[in-house]
Amino acid sequence: MEAATFKINQDILNTWKNELESILISLPELQKTRKYSKKNTFFHYTNLLGLKAIVENQSFFASNSAFLNDKEEFYFGIKLFCETIDNLESKKEFLACKGLFKNIKSLLNLKKSNRYVTCFSLNGDLLSQWRAYADDGKGIAIGFDPKRLSEAFEIKAEGLFIVYKDSQQKIISNAVLRECTKFYIEKKKLFNWGGNEQFDKIVAEEITFFINRYVGQFKHRAFIEEYEYRFDLAIDSDINQNRELHYRVGKNNLLVPYLLLKTNYQDEKEQRQKSEQGLEELEKDKKYKVKQLPISSIIIGPSMDFDLNKLSIEEFLKKHGYSNVSIEKSKVPYRI
Known part of the structure; x- marks a missing residue:
C-alpha cells in the first residue's frame, strides 16, 4: 500500500511542526538574532508595582503581541510577510503554490496573534523607554x-x-517562508490530504503558525535605539496550552490579553504546592538551573527620589533573598 493512501491527521501534523521548528531554528539567518554577549544586561522597564510583582511572584506579564504599545508593530510584520509571499509567487519553483499563498494571506489578514511576549532592552537608561514603560520616568x-x-x-x-x-528583515522573512513551503511540498506526496484545496487550507494554517512567531520579530528602523530582546511563547503550544489567560487594561485603552511567564522552577513549585507535594526534592533537582530570577542591577528613573527609593528597594530585595544588586540613578536629565 502506498504512503499516499494514508490520510493526514493532527498527530502527524504536530510531529512535522516540531521537525520544521528545528529546521527554522538552525537557519543561519535566524541564529544571528539569538546571540548575545556575556557583557550584555537585559533591562525590563516598569514601575515600582511591577518590581514588587516580578520579585514576589517570580514571573513577568507576557502580553499578546497584537496589543503592544506600538500599535503598528504586529501589522508591520504581517505586511512584510505578505510582501514576501508576493515575491515568492513570481518564482518558478513556487508557481503551483498560488492557492496555498492565497490561504496564508487570508489568515494573516485576520490580524490575530497567538504569540505572547515579554520585552527587554540592552539600554537601561533610555528616555523613550522611561516615558513609554516606566511611568514617565x-x-x-x-x-x-x-x-x-x-x-x-x-x-x-x-x-x-x-x-x-x-x-x-527581508532575508529572514524570505528564509522562513521558503523553508516552510518547501517542507510541506515535500510532505504532500506522503499522505492523502483530500485534494489540493484541502492541502492548501491545512498547510496554510501550519505555515501561518510559524509566520506568526516571526511577525513580532520585526519593527520599523525608527525604533532601533531600543535594542530590544524579547521572550516569546504561544498559548497553543504543548508547553503552554494549559496556561490561564488573563486580561489587563493597557495604556492604549485596550483590554490586553496576557499570560504569566514564570520560571520553570516557579511553575514546578506551584504545581507541587497545589498537590501538597513536598518541596525538599525540588530544591535538590539539578534540572532547575535557575531558582530565582537573576536580577543583577536596578536603575532608578529620572523622576524618582533616588536616596529613599534606593534604601527601600535594597531592603525589599534583601527580604526576598537578593544580595549584591547594584542600584544606580538614571543619568537622563528628565524631570516632571
Whole structure:
C-alpha cells in the first residue's frame, strides 16, 4: 500500500511542526538574532508595582503581541510577510503554490496573534523607554543576567532580538517562508490530504503558525535605539496550552490579553504546592538551573527620589533573598 493512501491527521501534523521548528531554528539567518554577549544586561522597564510583582511572584506579564504599545508593530510584520509571499509567487519553483499563498494571506489578514511576549532592552537608561514603560520616568529599569534568564525559561519561551534593518528583515522573512513551503511540498506526496484545496487550507494554517512567531520579530528602523530582546511563547503550544489567560487594561485603552511567564522552577513549585507535594526534592533537582530570577542591577528613573527609593528597594530585595544588586540613578536629565 502506498504512503499516499494514508490520510493526514493532527498527530502527524504536530510531529512535522516540531521537525520544521528545528529546521527554522538552525537557519543561519535566524541564529544571528539569538546571540548575545556575556557583557550584555537585559533591562525590563516598569514601575515600582511591577518590581514588587516580578520579585514576589517570580514571573513577568507576557502580553499578546497584537496589543503592544506600538500599535503598528504586529501589522508591520504581517505586511512584510505578505510582501514576501508576493515575491515568492513570481518564482518558478513556487508557481503551483498560488492557492496555498492565497490561504496564508487570508489568515494573516485576520490580524490575530497567538504569540505572547515579554520585552527587554540592552539600554537601561533610555528616555523613550522611561516615558513609554516606566511611568514617565517615575519607574525603574531592572537588569537581568541574560544567560541565566534564558535558562530560567528554557523550552517554555524562545528568546530573540528584534530586527530593525530592512535588508535583514527581508532575508529572514524570505528564509522562513521558503523553508516552510518547501517542507510541506515535500510532505504532500506522503499522505492523502483530500485534494489540493484541502492541502492548501491545512498547510496554510501550519505555515501561518510559524509566520506568526516571526511577525513580532520585526519593527520599523525608527525604533532601533531600543535594542530590544524579547521572550516569546504561544498559548497553543504543548508547553503552554494549559496556561490561564488573563486580561489587563493597557495604556492604549485596550483590554490586553496576557499570560504569566514564570520560571520553570516557579511553575514546578506551584504545581507541587497545589498537590501538597513536598518541596525538599525540588530544591535538590539539578534540572532547575535557575531558582530565582537573576536580577543583577536596578536603575532608578529620572523622576524618582533616588536616596529613599534606593534604601527601600535594597531592603525589599534583601527580604526576598537578593544580595549584591547594584542600584544606580538614571543619568537622563528628565524631570516632571
